[in-house]
Amino acid sequence: MNKQITDTLNRVHNALMPKTADLTFLLSLKTKEEQQILFRFADQVRQKHCGKGILLRGIIEFSNRCANPCPYCGLSFHNHSLSRYQLSKNEILDTVDRLHHQKIRTVILQSGEDPQMDPDWLADVIRSIRARFEMAITLSVGEKSLETYRCWKKAGADRYLLKIETASRSIYDSLHPGMNFSKRILCLKNLTKLGYQVGCGNMIGLIGQTTATIARDIQFFKKMDFDMIAIGPFIPHSKTPHGQEKPGDPELVLRTLALTRIVTKNSHLPSTTALASFGNDLKNQGFLAGANVLMLNFTPPSVLKDYDIYPGRKYTYLDENDSSSSLHAWADSLNRIIDYSIGNSLKSATTQTVNQQYI
Numbered sequence: 224m225n226k227q228i229t230d231t232l233n234r235v236h237n238a239l240m241p242k243t244a245d246l247t248f249l250l251s252l253k254t255k256e257e258q259q260i261l262f263r264f265a266d267q268v269r270q271k272h273c274g275k276g277i278l279l280r281g282i283i284e285f286s287n288r289c290a291n292p293c294p295y296c297g298l299s300f301h302n303h304s305l306s307r308y309q310l311s312k313n314e315i316l317d318t319v320d321r322l323h324h325q326k327i328r329t330v331i332l333q334s335g336e337d338p339q340m341d342p343d344w345l346a347d348v349i350r351s352i353r354a355r356f357e358m359a360i361t362l363s364v365g366e367k368s369l370e371t372y373r374c375w376k377k378a379g380a381d382r383y384l385l386k387i388e389t390a391s392r393s394i395y396d397s398l399h400p401g402m403n404f405s406k407r408i409l410c411l412k413n414l415t416k417l418g419y420q421v422g423c424g425n426m427i428g429l430i431g432q433t434t435a436t437i438a439r440d441i442q443f444f445k446k447m448d449f450d451m452i453a454i455g456p457f458i459p460h461s462k463t464p465h466g467q468e469k470p471g472d473p474e475l476v477l478r479t480l481a482l483t484r485i486v487t488k489n490s491h492l493p494s495t496t497a498l499a500s501f502g503n504d505l506k507n508q509g510f511l512a513g514a515n516v517l518m519l520n521f522t523p524p525s526v527l528k529d530y531d532i533y534p535g536r537k538y539t540y541l542d543e544n545d546s547s548s549s550l551h552a553w554a555d556s557l558n559r560i561i562d563y564s565i566g567n568s569l570k571s572a573t574t575q576t577v578n579q580q581y582i
């Protein structure tokens with residue numbers, strides 16, 4: 224069996240596009256020993272293409288307003304009991320200052336998908352961050368028009384996260400009434416053409432998902448050549464239509480993460496907050512199975528509980544009182560180092576230069 228696993232891993236690693244059958248075989252590995260072969264292979268690929276560093280990203284969840292119906296998400300309009308908020312420009316800038324002070328050189332501005340949010344207001348926030356701080360700005364605010372994406376790019380945004388959750392059109396459409404798979408793809412393509420470093424990702428544990436559909440998610444990541452990919456488990460939220468469903472299997476998340484590393488080689492992959500919510504051990508295992516990015520949460524405590532996307536979130540913090548030595552000791556325990564660089568995409572710069580012409 225071990226030889227079959229190693230042979231399949233080599234085929235998947237060397238293929239221009241790995242076969243679905245090979246990916247489903249590896250996604251179905253069950254025993255600890257079998258999975259360790261996969262994780263060690265992914266760890267070597269991570270070491271070769273990304274090095275030893277763990278990149279830091281500081282996330283600010285600046286608004287929990289969302290008009291979308293995603294039935295698995297606590298921010299969806301299904302959750303009427305949620306108190307909605309949006310931080311002011313000054314609150315965001317103060318938080319970016321705190322994050323910058325901690326030597327974090329990427330800020331992620333994240334919110335639900337709010338059609339009422341004024342694009343010019345966010346452009347102004349981006350310009351103000353750009354004027355005061357030397358750092359990368361990542362946006363994660365959902366589907367917008369090409370013009371809006373262009374406006375934010377011109378204002379100084381560098382990166383954009385837009386998870387697809389599943390590359391299966393039928394699962395996507397069944398989970399997102401009123402939304403459109405083709406529009407999601409178009410948004411991802413527009414972001415790429417505009418020269419953003421683009422992040423995508425999927426969720427493990429969706430209704431209707433199988434190892435074959437997850438295999439096709441990984442093939443989709445490879446085909447789209449994303450700069451960043453976030454893979455996390457579904458965690459049921461009692462105030463949503465899927466509140467009684469089973470959570471995603473964290474070990475399947477790890478296998479998906481490891482295979483995504485092996486297939487995409489140098490995409491930035493976080494060990495996600497959702498995975499960490501199953502325990503610190505799972506977060507650490509993510510870093511031993513191909514991850515190279517740590518997300519640190521800087522959302523102000525006054526609104527943190529209202530960013531109630533799923534229950535039991537285990538944020539990783541680094542506040543004024545934290546000594547960064549604990550972070551270094553943690554990285555050291557994984558035989559890794561903390562990387563304070565800006566952490567741009569490791570993909571070819573050529574595409575991004577060419578794409579600038581599209582703006």
Ligand code: SF4
Binds near residue numbers: 289290298335
């Ligand atoms: S997943 Fe995103 S778009 Fe969907 S309800 Fe949640 S915050 Fe809104």
